Amino acid sequence: MGRLDGKVAFITGAARGQGRSHALRMAQEGADIVAVDVVRQLPTVEYTMSSPDDLAETVRQVEALDRRIVAREADVRDYGALKSALDEGVAELGRLDIVSANAGIFSQGRAEELSDESWEEMIGVNLTGVWHTAKAAIPHLKAGGNGGSIILTSSTAGIKGFENFAHYVSAKHGVVGLMRTLALELAPDMIRVNTVHPTSVDTDMIQNDMLYALFAPDLEPDQRTREALGERFQTMNALPIPWVEPVDISNAVLWLASDESRYVTGVMLPVDAGSTTK
Amino acid sequence: MAGQLEGKVAFITGAARGQGRSHAIRLAQEGADIIAVDLCAQIDTVAYPMATPDDLAETVRSVEELDRRIHAVEADVRDRDALQAAFDAGVAELGRVDIVLANAGIAPLSMNPVPEEWQDVIDVNLTGVYHTVEVAKPSMIEGGRGGAIVLTSSTAGLAGIGGSTPGGLGYTAAKHGVVGLMRSYANQLAEHSIRVNTIHPTGVNTPMVVNDVMQEFLQSDPQLGQAMANALPVDMIEAVDLSNAILWLVSDAARYVTGVTLPVDAGFLNKR
Numbered sequence: 054m055g056r057l058d059g060k061v062a063f064i065t066g067a068a069r070g071q072g073r074s075h076a077l078r079m080a081q082e083g084a085d086i087v088a089v090d091v092v093r094q095l096p097t098v099e100y101t102m103s104s105p106d107d108l109a110e111t112v113r114q115v116e117a118l119d120r121r122i123v124a125r126e127a128d129v130r131d132y133g134a135l136k137s138a139l140d141e142g143v144a145e146l147g148r149l150d151i152v153s154a155n156a157g158i159f160s161q162g163r164a165e166e167l168s169d170e171s172w173e174e175m176i177g178v179n180l181t182g183v184w185h186t187a188k189a190a191i192p193h194l195k196a197g198g199n200g201g202s203i204i205l206t207s208s209t210a211g212i213k214g215f216e217n218f219a220h221y222v223s224a225k226h227g228v229v230g231l232m233r234t235l236a237l238e239l240a241p242d243m244i245r246v247n248t249v250h251p252t253s254v255d256t257d258m259i260q261n262d263m264l265y266a267l268f269a270p271d272l273e274p275d276q277r278t279r280e281a282l283g284e285r286f287q288t289m290n291a292l293p294i295p296w297v298e299p300v301d302i303s304n305a306v307l308w309l310a311s312d313e314s315r316y317v318t319g320v321m322l323p324v325d326a327g328s329t330t331k
Numbered sequence: 332m333a334g335q336l337e338g339k340v341a342f343i344t345g346a347a348r349g350q351g352r353s354h355a356i357r358l359a360q361e362g363a364d365i366i367a368v369d370l371c372a373q374i375d376t377v378a379y380p381m382a383t384p385d386d387l388a389e390t391v392r393s394v395e396e397l398d399r400r401i402h403a404v405e406a407d408v409r410d411r412d413a414l415q416a417a418f419d420a421g422v423a424e425l426g427r428v429d430i431v432l433a434n435a436g437i438a439p440l441s442m443n444p445v446p447e448e449w450q451d452v453i454d455v456n457l458t459g460v461y462h463t464v465e466v467a468k469p470s471m472i473e474g475g476r477g478g479a480i481v482l483t484s485s486t487a488g489l490a491g492i493g494g495s496t497p498g499g500l501g502y503t504a505a506k507h508g509v510v511g512l513m514r515s516y517a518n519q520l521a522e523h524s525i526r527v528n529t530i531h532p533t534g535v536n537t538p539m540v541v542n543d544v545m546q547e548f549l550q551s552d553p554q555l556g557q558a559m560a561n562a563l564p565v566d567m568i569e570a571v572d573l574s575n576a577i578l579w580l581v582s583d584a585a586r587y588v589t590g591v592t593l594p595v596d597a598g599f600l601n602k603r
Contacts, residue, residue: 319601
């Protein structure tokens, strides 16, 4: 028996990385999935973003677990498109219980150098997109009358400042404010709202030349190996590991989504190898 | 299906009843063996009846019914030597400890406060937690396979609630102190892959809260009553809700979670 049997989860950014991992972990526990992803490159993002093939692979893997999945290409900045995708998913799968607002991008630049375009794209995806995700989902959660659980993906950068990406830090802090307010507004309906705060996660969003250059500017490009960067990343954590795996975030999201945390709301949950306590 | 804690041993203080017994049972359901300690006696400044030897015997019975082993000892967390002896005897019987739950606590809150409450609650709720980690730490490090420690704090460990009596102030100070201990231990023990976190319950349906003395105390001051009002429409949560949070924290599902203050509080802290 799965911990999410009979439930339906809405996951943004589900084509790969943490989002795909969340979809699979929740499907393993019995949930059906509504998956959305932008599946194209955004102009201010320097690493390669997900593709339609990635989203198709998520579909394949969820279906291989004998769970149902409705997948749509949608940009979380486009509320109309996002709402249509979710409405179609709920119409097909019958209900909504869990929301994982996971879609996010990363780019870099010191605050005085960031372009308006970079700032607006970051806030649009990583903050406004999270609000859109909740806004589209709340009527379905309330209509179900069974409560629900909304998990917003913040970051250690939603807890403390970091140099070189003020827009990302601002968006991820903003997600905490959104969570705190949603937790109050939705408590009477037994809808819980919490944030997860990952340290570096071993996904394409960090394993790319742009981020390697940011964390190891002193090394020649050919010296910026995964191992060399692992040592840099490890200095941020208290536990002796360079990064966590997507499934570690999925296991936190799963716990927050399940009835095992039925009275946990308004909480910031770091999954950060001690990074913010260090 | 194999339990999440198959082959592990957990050391739990305050295990005779309430949250501690619930933790022992929940962890045993997932395959852990248990070293259980409890004072099983009254402390003078505590107005409600504390746990008894019969309560501890009931925890033993409940764990054994799950086909798990349990080594139970009456010991006072304030007495480091006695606690060490209990821990060592448990390890001798059950093997190396992987999980430590510093759960023992008192709430000397009443309408007739006495100055001694302060020292008693600091001794049990803070020094007792320090002793619990200290007696377990060397063998966990020597064991070399990491581990997980959860310290039970309170919503009063993150907010200035609890009233103005010596016991109330001491309770809030001790529960805040537990957070400082957790943060220091998390940093110190990280290199050994031993994780340390706190949980922060709102009012829990246990004998420490559900008793005439506590109810009279809470109703005596509207501010204190307010301090128990949750955001979610539930008056109190159940011990198993804390056990489920602890189970997640000590399991491999949370293998990289350390240094975290985890409220299980029905939204109480966020509402303040």
